[in-house]
Amino acid sequence: MQKVILGLSAALVMAFPSFSKAAFVSGPVTYEFSLIYSGTSQDLTYDADGSPYSDVPVLLFCIDHATNPPFVNFVDPVPIAHFDTKAGASAIKGGSGAAGEAALYWLLDQYYVSYYKNGSVETRRALQYALWEIGNDYNGTAASINIAQGSSRPSLENVVDYGGSDQLAFVSAYTTLYDAMRATLPTLRRTYRSTVYTMDLFRNRDPRYQHMLALMEKTPPASTAVHVPTLGQAALMALMSMLGLFGVNYIRRRESGR
Structure with a gap:
């Protein structure tokens, strides 16, 4: 009976992998003059034990339009950034x-x-506005995605002021992004996760600085996928629970009878 219970428990664990838990991480984020608000960190570590957060560089994009980026070599530099992962x-x-x-x-x-x-x-600046659009103005509807309203308004920018040289290319780039977002995002499933890159949202623990979207160029672990059980799987979970309770009672009766 014990072997049966252990076998069923193992099957249940494989069918329903546990989620990774959030954790605090800290480290310098360096602005590498990418001409948008992105920085890279190769030294993020977990606060709990100092172990590395990632074995590859972590690219961080600002998604909050209202505060400063937490970059080491930026105005008002921040030597160490502090984030909540997940x-x-x-x-x-x-x-x-x-x-x-x-x-x-x-x-x-x-x-x-x-x-x-x-x-x-031009395309990098357009991408930054799209990130800000989602992070600040998007509310789940196509109507909330607008190039000229809200916190993120690329229509007001002259890209030449930010190192670009082709305003028409910038307009074309952000128009393409905004059109694609309006067409896709309202019906995009809320459990969408990348199968190409490992990505996460970081909440900055210092309210003076921006929250970030983290990207690592490596395939994400399977456990990051959001698992929604089917009716059959839910029934299996209920059955496993009943068998587990039955098994525990069975073992207790055997031990008490010795």
Whole structure:
């Protein structure tokens, strides 16, 4: 009986992997003059034991338009940034909640390489406005995504003032992003997660500085996927619970009879 219970328990664990827990991390985030508000950290460590947060560089994008970026070599430098990992919707100042978290992951899944990694000043600036749009103005509806209203308004920017050279290319880049967001985000499932990059939302523990979207160029662990049990799986869970209780009572009766 004990072997049966252990076997069923193992099957249940494999069917329903546990979620990773949030944790505090700290470390310097260096602005590398990417011409948008992104920084890189190779030295983030867990506060609890000092172990490394990641074995690859962590790229961090600002998603809050109202505060300063937590960069080492920026105005009002911050030597060490302090974050809550796996902050989810609590790192988003706008009213989008879980829809906003999914939208941020979708945006970088689709445009990280073309707009940022291999992009120009014009496309990088457009991507920053799209990140701010989701982080501040998006509320789950297409109508809330607007180039000229809210906190994020790319239509007001002259990209030449930020190191660019082609205003028409900038307009084309942000128009493409905003059109794609309006068409996709309102119906995007709220459990959307990347299968290409490891991503997370970091909540800054210092209210003077921005919350961040973290991206690591490595395949995410399977356990980061949000698992929603089917009816059959839910029934299996209930059955496992009943068998577990039965097994515990059985073992206790055997031990008390010795």
